Amino acid sequence: QVQLVESGGGLVQAGGSLRLSCAASRRTFDNYRWAWFRQAPGKEREFVAYISRAGGITYYADSVKGRFTISRDNAKNTKYLQMNSLKPEDTAVYYCAAGLSGTYYNPATYDYWGQGTQVTVSS
Numbered sequence: 001q002v003q004l005v006e007s008g009g010g011l012v013q014a015g016g017s018l019r020l021s022c023a024a025s026r027r028t029f030d031n032y033r034w035a036w037f038r039q040a041p042g043k044e045r046e047f048v049a050y051i052s053r054a055g056g057i058t059y060y061a062d063s064v065k066g067r068f069t070i071s072r073d074n075a076k077n078t079k080y081l082q083m084n085s086l087k088p089e090d091t092a093v094y095y096c097a098a099g100l101s102g103t104y105y106n107p108a109t110y111d112y113w114g115q116g117t118q119v120t121v122s123s
Contacts, residue, residue, distance in 0.1 A: 006096050009117030012086055016121070020081040022096030022114055029098050029112075030074045036081045037107055038092035038119075047105035048094070049081060059104055064090075086121045093118050 008020040020036070036048040049070035050059040058070055069082040079096060093116040102109025 004096055004098060004112055004114035006094065006114040006117040009094060009119045011120045011122065014087055014121055014123050016086050017082070017084045018086065018119060020083065020094055020096075020117060020119075022079045022081075024077040024079075024098070026077070029077065032098040032100060032112075033104065034070075034072060034079045035097050035099075035104060035110060036070060036094060037097060038090075038094045039116075040092040043092075045095070045107050047107070050104040051079065061105075083119070086119075088121045088123045091119060091121050 003025040005023050006020060008018060010018060012018055031053055033050065033052050035050040037045050038048050039045040046061065048061050048064055049068055051070045051072050055072050060068060067083065067085045072079045095116045096114045097107065097110035098112040099110035
């Protein structure tokens with residue numbers, strides 16, 4: 001069974017940094033595009049960042065642009081989200097997702113999801 005496992009979440013003060021990781025259980029995901037989404041309590045899941053299959057194309061939500069960086073290491077089957085200058089409004093459960101095609105910011109176009117990792121930013 002294919003699995004995506006996130007790690008790296010935690011509690012951090014505003015202005016701090018965290019790096020989230022998403023490990024895939026199989027090399028099959030080399031051909032997938034990847035994204036990070038987040039969901040805060042009482043809110044819908046929202047797009048955070050996207051990276052293409054080869055890693056040459058990235059997109060970010062306006063709210064995280066310039067602060068977050070998405071990357072992938074296909075040799076390690078792992079994707080990352082480096083989060084700097086964190087703000088309390090970044091508090092959410094963060095999910096990694098993998099899919100073959102579709103609108104990059106639409107969660108419905110992703111086929112595989114991790115279990116989520118909690119990020120809490122204190123003021």
